[in-house]
Amino acid sequence: SAVISQKPSRDICQRGTSLTIQCQVDSQVTMMFWYRQQPGQSLTLIATANQGSEATYESGFVIDKFPISRPNLTFSTLTVSNMSPEDSSIYLCSGGRDPDNEQFFGPGTRLTVL
């Protein structure tokens, strides 16, 4: 297994600003992912964070809005740019070692945009 931590755990931000969320894994993982969970809803994959290269984004998500970095096998960041109230969500980081095996999830970052 892997233990994943995220910072910050929650934040309240003003419209038009940006927030960077950090995700730290206690051991190396092959894959890292970023999800969004809107209030009362399921998880939607934003992107796969690739080490040393650009992230792979899902349909409906773009790099300008959600830039992602992954400098090594244990760390990744997600930035939510030019925020609007519609970006208010829980953002979850996950990691895995095997493409066909389970993902381990962080506790999430609860973002509120005013």
Next chain:
Amino acid sequence: AQSVTQPDIHITVSEGASLELRCNYSYGATPYLFWYVQSPGQGLQLLLKYFSGDTLVQGIKGFEAEFKRSQSSFNLRKPSVHWSDAAEYFCAVGRNNDMRFGAGTRLTVKP
């Protein structure tokens, strides 16, 4: 395209009663199936997973799930629910870095 359906948005059971949470999936090949639990303010914790072999899988916290290929189902069960089981439960299907989650079932446990 792969998808997961959890027909029950909210279920209420009495403490000590049995529980079954439904999950149906659509997948073009042999699916890898997962059940996760999310307690309020927490991330997702894996309860159990199915890749192949015995279609009845045992998980943590006394949960089990049964894979039924003919029904495209992977229902989660527990014989006796505890108050601490109150949470959101997500079924997921995925392979090759592509995991899809159901909408979730919120479980309330009555004393």
